[in-house]
Amino acid sequence: MFSEKQLVNIDLVMNRIREFEQRALLLYKEGVVTGSVHLYIGEEAVAATACELLDERDYITSTHRGNGHCIAKGHRTDLMMAELYGRSTGYCGGKGGSMHISDLSLGNLGANGIVGGGMSIAAGAGISLGVYKKNGGVVLCFFGEGASNEGVAHESMNLASVWKLPVVFICENNLYQVFTSVKESLSVEDVAVRAAAYNMPGETVDGNDVFALEESLGRAIERARKGKGPSLVEAKTYRWDGHYPGDGYFLGGYRSVEEVEEWKKKCPIKKLEDYLLERKIVTGDQLGSVKKAIVKEIDAAVAFAEKSPWPEESEVYKDVFYGDTAE
Numbered sequence: 001m002f003s004e005k006q007l008v009n010i011d012l013v014m015n016r017i018r019e020f021e022q023r024a025l026l027l028y029k030e031g032v033v034t035g036s037v038h039l040y041i042g043e044e045a046v047a048a049t050a051c052e053l054l055d056e057r058d059y060i061t062s063t064h065r066g067n068g069h070c071i072a073k074g075h076r077t078d079l080m081m082a083e084l085y086g087r088s089t090g091y092c093g094g095k096g097g098s099m100h101i102s103d104l105s106l107g108n109l110g111a112n113g114i115v116g117g118g119m120s121i122a123a124g125a126g127i128s129l130g131v132y133k134k135n136g137g138v139v140l141c142f143f144g145e146g147a148s149n150e151g152v153a154h155e156s157m158n159l160a161s162v163w164k165l166p167v168v169f170i171c172e173n174n175l176y177q178v179f180t181s182v183k184e185s186l187s188v189e190d191v192a193v194r195a196a197a198y199n200m201p202g203e204t205v206d207g208n209d210v211f212a213l214e215e216s217l218g219r220a221i222e223r224a225r226k227g228k229g230p231s232l233v234e235a236k237t238y239r240w241d242g243h244y245p246g247d248g249y250f251l252g253g254y255r256s257v258e259e260v261e262e263w264k265k266k267c268p269i270k271k272l273e274d275y276l277l278e279r280k281i282v283t284g285d286q287l288g289s290v291k292k293a294i295v296k297e298i299d300a301a302v303a304f305a306e307k308s309p310w311p312e313e314s315e316v317y318k319d320v321f322y323g324d325t326a327e
């Protein structure tokens with residue numbers, strides 16, 4: 001069970017993700033941030049809870065919607081903001097943008113613009129930890145329900161099962177893949193039932209509920225640490241904003257305003273904060289101070305990004321190709 005301190009930390013991480021992304025959205029609309037930013041607002045509980053269960057032995061693989069995973073795994077918001085600004089001080093020297101943020105020293109094997117791309121990387125990292133290092137470390141593999149329809153999902157989960165790799169596959173089922181509903185694209189109601197095909201445990205949980213996530217992910221992580229193999233946890237959740245900031249939330253008619261508003265009532269941050277307040281774990285003033293401090297942190301991140309230099313022209317091929325140049 002999470003301690004009170006951990007619950008307070010999860011609340012802080014969720015607020016940090018929310019504020020970072022709200023600011024990123026604003027900056028995108030102002031034309032300051034120009035690369036695509038896929039927002040995680042509404043889904044924060046999944047990353048914040050999952051990463052609270054990890055330690056320094058562990059890895060994550062992320063997705064195109066990766067800001068939340070990166071923040072939850074301890075990335076600095078100033079270096080992330082600089083990356084969104086395309087500045088040389090960013091995590092990828094300004095050349096990757098939101099979809100490529102990674103820091104191996106923090107155990108983040110990368111956000112990934114290829115849907116499902118993180119899944120085979122997770123299996124590979126699982127081989128490193130489970131077959132070679134055998135240190136009890138685990139890999140948390142975040143992916144969407146859309147990715148679960150890709151061939152790589154099958155290959156990765158099958159191999160992880162056969163070799164009993166310490167991987168926890170976390171499907172963030174937000175009901176849409178770009179503008180396509182799960183009703184039109186998914187052969188099953190719950191992605192978790194697919195776990196049976198890979199002879200691993202599969203569970204569907206409320207992805208906006210920190211406690212449900214803790215229970216299910218905690219079990220899966222424990223199993224992986226003991227060398228018993230992978231699990232599949234499906235977190236049902238919802239993205240409040242567009243697939244990308246430009247799509248608005250319901251342009252194209254792929255979902256209704258009412259549906260978005262219904263999900264906003266299930267806000268994961270409010271849900272946890274109601275719990276913390278009811279049990280007098282925190283006061284309203286304390287929550288207010290946390291939010292204020294985060295606004296200040298993100299103000300400073302934006303200021304840092306704005307005053308950071310652009311990458312040098314001479315660096316254009318650096319870290320892009322194997323070796324030093326494109327030749």
Ligand SMILES: Cc1ncc(C[n+]2csc(CCOP(=O)(O)OP(=O)(O)O)c2C)c(N)n1
Nearest residue numbers: 065113114115144145146147174176177178
């Ligand atoms: C291999 C591949 N196919 C298609 C795309 C285009 N694309 C980007 S995001 C996305 C939808 C992914 O849906 P899901 O896995 O449910 O993640 P979500 O965006 O809902 O978080 C698609 C089709 C891509 N980036 N990579």
Ligand SMILES: [Mg+2]
Nearest residue numbers: 144174176177
């Ligand atoms: Mg989806």
